[in-house]
Amino acid sequence: MAESVPVRCPACRRPHAYSSPVFPCACGTPLSLPLLHSGIPVQVRHRSWDDSWVGMRCPDCGRNDQWPQPEFGCECGAVIRLPVDTVALKGPARTPAQFPAAPPTDPAGPGPDPELAPTDARPPFNPVTIRTARDALTAAAQYLKWLGYAGVRIASDRVANGVDLRGEGVVAQIDPTTRPTGLRDIECLWLNCLNEDSAGAFFSLAGYAHDARMRADQLGVALFVMDLTGTPQPVNDAADSLIRSDPRARP
Numbered sequence: 001m002a003e004s005v006p007v008r009c010p011a012c013r014r015p016h017a018y019s020s021p022v023f024p025c026a027c028g029t030p031l032s033l034p035l036l037h038s039g040i041p042v043q044v045r046h047r048s049w050d051d052s053w054v055g056m057r058c059p060d061c062g063r064n065d066q067w068p069q070p071e072f073g074c075e076c077g078a079v080i081r082l083p084v085d086t087v088a089l090k091g092p093a094r095t096p097a098q099f100p101a102a103p104p105t106d107p108a109g110p111g112p113d114p115e116l117a118p119t120d121a122r123p124p125f126n127p128v129t130i131r132t133a134r135d136a137l138t139a140a141a142q143y144l145k146w147l148g149y150a151g152v153r154i155a156s157d158r159v160a161n162g163v164d165l166r167g168e169g170v171v172a173q174i175d176p177t178t179r180p181t182g183l184r185d186i187e188c189l190w191l192n193c194l195n196e197d198s199a200g201a202f203f204s205l206a207g208y209a210h211d212a213r214m215r216a217d218q219l220g221v222a223l224f225v226m227d228l229t230g231t232p233q234p235v236n237d238a239a240d241s242l243i244r245s246d247p248r249a250r251p
Contacts, residue, residue, distance in 0.1 A: 005035055005082075011043050012076035020070050020082075021229050027061040033070055039083030044071065047079075047178035047206045052228055054084050068129065073225030073233040077180070077208035122146060127230035130205070136176040139230035140203040141165050144172060148247040162188040169247050171196055175204040183212045190219045201242060203232055 004019045020032040033056060053066040070082040125146045128139040137154060144152045144167055152167035162185070165172040173189045175181045181204040193200035201222045208216070208223060213236070216223050222239040224232035234240050 005037060007041050007072075007080065007082065009043075009074040009076060009078060009080055010041055011078035011080075012074060014074055014076065016072065016074065016080075018070070018072055018082060021068075023067060025058040025061065025065065026063055027058060029058055029060045031056065031058060031067070033067055034085040034088035035070060036083040036085040039085075041080050041082050044079040044081050044206055045180065054086075068228030071227040073207065073227070073235055075235055077210070077213040077223065077225070077235050079205070079207040079225055079227070122148075125231070130176075130226065130228045130230045133176040135230070136174050136203070136205060136226065137164060139226060140172055140174045140201075140224075140232065142230075143203075143224075143232050144170055144201065147243065150247070161192060163192050170199045170201065172201045172203065175202070175206070178206055180204070180207045180209045181212055182209050183215050186212045186216045186219070186221055186223075190221050193221070199242060199245075199247075201239070208235070 004017045007016045007018045008014070009016065018035075020035055022030050022032045025031055033054065052069050054069055055064055056067050057064050070084065071079055072082075073079055123146075125143065128135055128142055130136050130139055141152045141154070144165065149167040149170045152165055152170070155161065155163045155166045155171075158164050162173060163171045164174045171189070171192050173185060175185060181202065186202065186208075189200050189202055192198075199222070201224060202216070203224045203226055205226055205228075207225055213223065215221075216238065217236055220238045221236075222242040223235045224239055225235055226232050234243060
């Protein structure tokens with residue numbers, strides 16, 4: 001794994017340990033973005049697609065590619081971006097042995113906490129890198145399928161009903177915008193859950209406004225944040241419960 005660094009959320013001051021995800025270059029060399037240890041993490045309040053990527057040259061083959069900025073979701077609902085060491089990005093070539101090896105079944109980075117998985121072991125989650133709003137839908141759908149929900153598909157009435165994904169026993173909404181998800185979106189998903197007697201999950205790329213997070217906790221709406229690697233992370237108790245649950249056990 002890449003080196004773990006201590007990080008404190010600038011929004012709520014919670015301490016975290018963060019490891020930059022490992023990605024394979026086209027030549028096969030595993031790469032991870034070097035973090036600026038003296039840098040200050042910032043909360044992502046307004047996401048720009050251009051600002052969400054950073055260029056890095058592979059020291060083995062010289063290929064230049066765009067990689068997702070290092071980000072993670074805090075339990076308070078904020079999305080935190082870590083500064084990258086731009087000098088190290090252009091440093092001298094190194095040998096593959098100097099790079100951390102990526103897990104062969106999950107080259108895009110670590111998946112959800114295995115302790116949150118149900119007792120029947122799930123296979124490793126393979127995330128979908130997010131470059132467009134459509135990718136965000138695909139990533140959330142893949143995640144719900146990984147949790148065990150069958151028949152997950154893009155809803156045909158997304159604009160009218162405010163539901164982006166439907167499956168057997170689950171509805172979901174995805175917010176790929178550059179602003180934190182607001183209160184109204186949370187309440188809309190909750191109403192759809194009541195009407196359809198289904199579990200609900202909300203996925204946001206920019207985190208959640210404070211009142212939206214508080215309301216979700218009151219209503220029991222599962223909240224996830226996704227970084228650009230496409231790996232959702234739970235940010236409230238309802239999301240942890242959704243991960244632990246077995247959809248096949250629903251009546």
